[in-house]
Amino acid sequence: MSEIFYTPLKQIRDQILKRDVKARHVTELFLTRCRDLNPKFNAYITLSDKALEQAEAVDKAIEKGEKVGPLAGVPLAIKDMLCTKGLKTTAASKILNNFIPPYSSTVVERLEGAGAITIGKTNMDEFAMGSSNENSNYGPVKNPWDESAVPGGSSGGSAAAVAAGMAAGAIGTDTGGSIRQPANFCGIVGIKPTYGRVSRYGIIAFASSLDQAGPMTRTVEDAALMMEVISGHDAKDSTTAQVPVPEWSKSLKSDLKGMKIGLPKEYFSDEVSEDTKKVVNEALRAVKEAGATTVEVSIPLTGYGVPIYYLIATSEASSNLARYDGVRFGYRSDFSKVPAADLEEFYSRSRGEGFGPEVKRRIMLGTYALSSGYYDAYYRKAGQVRRLLRDEFSAAFQKCDVLLTPVTTAPAFKIGERVSNPLQMYLNDIFTISTNMVGIPGMSVPGGFSASGLPIGVQLSAAHFQEEKMLNVAYAIEKALGAGGRKPNGL
Amino acid sequence: MISESELKKVAKLARLQLSNEELAVYGKQFSSILEYFEQISKVETANVEPLVTPTDMEQNLRPDLSQAWEGAETAMANAPDRSGNLFKVPPVV
Numbered sequence: 078m079s080e081i082f083y084t085p086l087k088q089i090r091d092q093i094l095k096r097d098v099k100a101r102h103v104t105e106l107f108l109t110r111c112r113d114l115n116p117k118f119n120a121y122i123t124l125s126d127k128a129l130e131q132a133e134a135v136d137k138a139i140e141k142g143e144k145v146g147p148l149a150g151v152p153l154a155i156k157d158m159l160c161t162k163g164l165k166t167t168a169a170s171k172i173l174n175n176f177i178p179p180y181s182s183t184v185v186e187r188l189e190g191a192g193a194i195t196i197g198k199t200n201m202d203e204f205a206m207g208s209s210n211e212n213s214n215y216g217p218v219k220n221p222w223d224e225s226a227v228p229g230g231s232s233g234g235s236a237a238a239v240a241a242g243m244a245a246g247a248i249g250t251d252t253g254g255s256i257r258q259p260a261n262f263c264g265i266v267g268i269k270p271t272y273g274r275v276s277r278y279g280i281i282a283f284a285s286s287l288d289q290a291g292p293m294t295r296t297v298e299d300a301a302l303m304m305e306v307i308s309g310h311d312a313k314d315s316t317t318a319q320v321p322v323p324e325w326s327k328s329l330k331s332d333l334k335g336m337k338i339g340l341p342k343e344y345f346s347d348e349v350s351e352d353t354k355k356v357v358n359e360a361l362r363a364v365k366e367a368g369a370t371t372v373e374v375s376i377p378l379t380g381y382g383v384p385i386y387y388l389i390a391t392s393e394a395s396s397n398l399a400r401y402d403g404v405r406f407g408y409r410s411d412f413s414k415v416p417a418a419d420l421e422e423f424y425s426r427s428r429g430e431g432f433g434p435e436v437k438r439r440i441m442l443g444t445y446a447l448s449s450g451y452y453d454a455y456y457r458k459a460g461q462v463r464r465l466l467r468d469e470f471s472a473a474f475q476k477c478d479v480l481l482t483p484v485t486t487a488p489a490f491k492i493g494e495r496v497s498n499p500l501q502m503y504l505n506d507i508f509t510i511s512t513n514m515v516g517i518p519g520m521s522v523p524g525g526f527s528a529s530g531l532p533i534g535v536q537l538s539a540a541h542f543q544e545e546k547m548l549n550v551a552y553a554i555e556k557a558l559g560a561g562g563r564k565p566n567g568l
Numbered sequence: 569m570i571s572e573s574e575l576k577k578v579a580k581l582a583r584l585q586l587s588n589e590e591l592a593v594y595g596k597q598f599s600s601i602l603e604y605f606e607q608i609s610k611v612e613t614a615n616v617e618p619l620v621t622p623t624d625m626e627q628n629l630r631p632d633l634s635q636a637w638e639g640a641e642t643a644m645a646n647a648p649d650r651s652g653n654l655f656k657v658p659p660v661v
Contacts, residue, residue, distance in 0.1 A: 179642040272622045286621050315628040316621065384605040395582060402583075405655050406646035412658045420660045421583065429585030437584055441575075441594060442601065444582040454609065460618025462611050467619055500601050516622025541623055 082110060082242030083564050085296045086151045086303075087326075089245050090192075093150035096139065100150030104132035104194050107152040111197060111243045114568075118219045120228075120237040122157050123165050124197040131194045138192075146191030148306060153188060154244035156235050157198040158205055159290065160279040161185050164195070168281045169203045169213040172401050172408045172431030182279025183311045184248060184290050191306045196244060199234030203433045204398065205255055205283045207231050208505045211496055212435040219492070220262060222531055222565045226489040229259030235293050236263040241568060246303060247293040252283050253386055254484075254509025256291050257521040257536060261484035264523050264532030266300045266551070266561060267293045271542050272516035273318040276311035284393035285316075287513040295562030297522060297552045301325035304544065320542055328545060331553040334368035338550065339477030343379035344508055350487040352527035357483050360524045360535040363557035364481065364550060374473040374480070378466045379511065383503055385466070386510040388446050388459035395443030398436070403427030438499060467515040474540040479550045481537055483508055484521045488531035508536060518544045522551040523561035532560070570598045 081089065081103065092098050108128060115121050135150045160166050160178035167173045181189070189195060202212040210218040210233025218233040220226040221241040228237040232249030236259035239247050249256040251269035260267025268291040275290050282288065292303035308322040338361075349357075361371065402424050403409035408431035410423075417423040432440070446455035473480065485508060495502045512519035518541075521534035535554060539547040555561050575595050579586050586594070640653045649656040 176646055179638050179645065273625060312630045315630070316625065317628075318623065318625060319628070378611070381608055381611060384608045387601075388605060388608075399583075403648060404657060407648070409648035416658060417660050421580075422585070423657065423660050424583040425580075425585040428583055432584070434590075437586065437590070438594060438597065440582050440584060441578055442598070445570075445578045445598075445602075448578065448581060455605070457618055458608055458611075458613060460620060461613035461616040462608055463622075464616055464619035465611065465613065467622065499597055500604060503601075514622065 081106060083295065083562065085562065086245040086294060086299045090147070090149055090151050093135070094139065094145070100132040100135040100194070101129060103150055104128050104152050104196065107196055107244065114241055114243055117224070118221060118237050118241055119216050120199055120218055120234040120241065120243055121154070121197040122167055122169065122200050122215050122234070125164055125195050127164070128152070128194050128196045131189065135192050147302060148188060149192030150194065151192070151245050152194045152196045154197055154199045154235055154238040154247040155185060155195050156201055156232050156247070156249050158201060158250050158281045159185055159248060160281070161195060161198065164198065166198060167214070169201045169215055170431070170433065170436065171214045174214070174408060176406055180279060183276035183313060184280065184307045187307050188248070199238055199247065201234055202231035203436050204281065204394070205231040205250055205252055206394070206435050206439055208254070208258060208502055209495065210234065211492065212433060214433060217492055220489050221568060222264065223489065225491055226531065227262065227492050229262035229489060231255040232293065233259050236260055236265060236267070239263070239265045239293055239295065240565065242564065246299055248290055249293050250280060250288060250290045251513065252287045253390060253506050253513050256293060257484055257509050257519055258506070260293055260521040261534035262489040262532065264561065264563060265293055265295060266297055266520065266522055267291065268300050268304060268520040269512060269518060270304065270308065270544065271518045273316050274308050274518070274542065276314040276317050278311055278313035282397040284390040285397060286393060287390060297548060297555050298326050298329060301329060301548055318542070323545055325545055325548050329552045330549055331367055331556045333364055333550060333553050336369040336479065336546070336550065337477040338364055338369050338371045339374040339473055339480045340371055341374050341376045341379070341473065341480055341482060343376055344482035348486045349483050353483045353487055353533055356525035356533040357535055359558060360554050361481065363554050366557065367553040369550070372477050374476055376469045376473060376511065378462065378469055381462055382511050382514070383507055385459040385462045386506065386514055387442065387503055388455050389463065389514070391439045391443030392446045392456045393443070395440045395447065398440055401428060401431065403431070407431065463514050466511060470511070470515045470517060478546045479537050479539050481535060481550070484534045484536040488527045488533050512538050517541055518547055520547055520551060522554050524554060524558055525560045570595060570602065
């Protein structure tokens with residue numbers, strides 16, 4: 078059974094449905110592995126004490142011959158950004174250190190409704206603000222492929238959990254690349270769905286016009302299956318779209334005849350490392366062999382992506398994070414010895430102590446961008462450029478079906494390498510942020526490895542609600558290159 | 569460049585108590601970050617309506633119906649301090 082940790086989740090489900098193995102046993106195996114490996118990788122903040130109970134319920138239903146969902150008995154890791162009823166949810170922040178949600182997010186409700194087992198809550202950058210998982214109140218996560226390297230972020234714990242075989246699949250959230258970049262650094266598949274495809278209800282808000290939750294898995298088929306479960310309109314999130322949810326996992330095909338792959342020239346700059354170029358070129362060769370044709374396209378505003386993204390995301394964050402005031406839930410400073418002089422100090426001391434350095438930096442930047450005298454030059458201007466950027470993507474999708482690019486300029490960097498320079502850290506995100514700003518679906522699919530053995534992914538994106546096209550290209554790359562879902566050395 | 573008094577004003581607006589060390593670090597970092605952000609002023613945006621939400625969606629309202637919920641105890645369970653079903657805060661006036 079040791080190989081179960083690297084078995085695609087669909088196969089685990091099939092074995093449970095055929096009663097080859099009990100869901101309880103599978104969950105027990107994964108929980109034991111999590112306890113063994115977590116001290117090494119720090120992928121989880123909390124393991125669930127209800128996981129075995131959930132798995133037993135699945136076994137009972139199968140024994141009784143009741144209908145069970147498409148994820149029956151599959152142990153999943155959930156980013157600690159999604160509320161789980163009765164299970165501590167921290168957003169990796171001191172300010173939510175003891176928060177036990179009174180309800181579950183729609184995503185978690187749908188996954189559990191489909192039979193999935195929540196085995197734990199994964200580590201992340203505090204409030205999803207970061208690209209390296211170094212901004213966590215619970216310490217950094219290590220990359221299972223190289224413990225001295227970052228797993229990426231902000232969904233670094235979810236990516237590491239899947240890569241280390243500590244979960245059959247995971248949920249991350251992606252505001253500017255937080256699913257795709259760690260998937261790319263850890264050698265797994267990660268999807269950011271179209272904005273409005275997946276409900277944000279019960280997901281701790283960072284930047285509401287950019288946030289989306291999505292799957293992180295070993296295979297494209299697994300990701301497609303999880304997408305089917307979590308997608309679709311939700312009355313509790315008025316920004317979810319009323320569009321049909323296709324059965325992506327059943328329509329996957331690696332024949333790409335008639336498919337046009339667009340290569341935006343701004344993404345193939347000199348800054349891209351040789352290792353990354355090599356993998357992207359192999360993926361290109363694979364899609365051509367599968368029958369696709371390629372066309373050069375242009376997104377001239379790409380170079381402005383980082384400023385407009387960080388102006389919009391920090392502005393929205395400064396507003397969303399205003400709710401943490403130390404009154405109704407969350408951290409409150411100790412006022413017993415030094416009382417607050419006024420109500421303002423009551424708020425500002427609790428917030429000053431409860432938020433970490435990166436979160437405070439972004440609240441400050443966002444407050445500045447929204448403040449009187451700067452609003453037009455920063456927030457409003459960023460929104461205008463954002464519209465022009467969306468127009469450029471729409472024009473590109475007139476010429477092609479799917480865009481193929483690198484996810485990042487280089488594979489995983491070393492822990493500690495970039496922490497002291499926030500601007501340099503923000504520039505990491507240049508290839509992933511536009512996807513969120515224009516609301517299109519994007520994903521990272523494993524393509525190969527660097528000379529030193531670090532995983533490298535390929536980014537695919539498509540027009541709004543065209544996930545199917547992107548998934549088929551990913552499926553063809555996965556079949557041709559076989560670089561995904563592998564077991565790192567030493568595990 | 570962002571002055572120290574401007575930075576303090578922003579911290580006050582954001583309800584964040586920051587130490588002098590934090591203010592010094594943020595001040596230095598903001599100058600280079602904002603200088604980098606300034607480049608968006610070069611993009612011609614006359615008569616462009618800002619894009620606030622990325623997909624074109626209809627106004628999507630649900631009927632305003634009352635629904636059963638967990639009850640007051642669940643809502644109060646995370647309170648840092650409470651008095652019965654009231655959130656308790658220290659006197660601050």
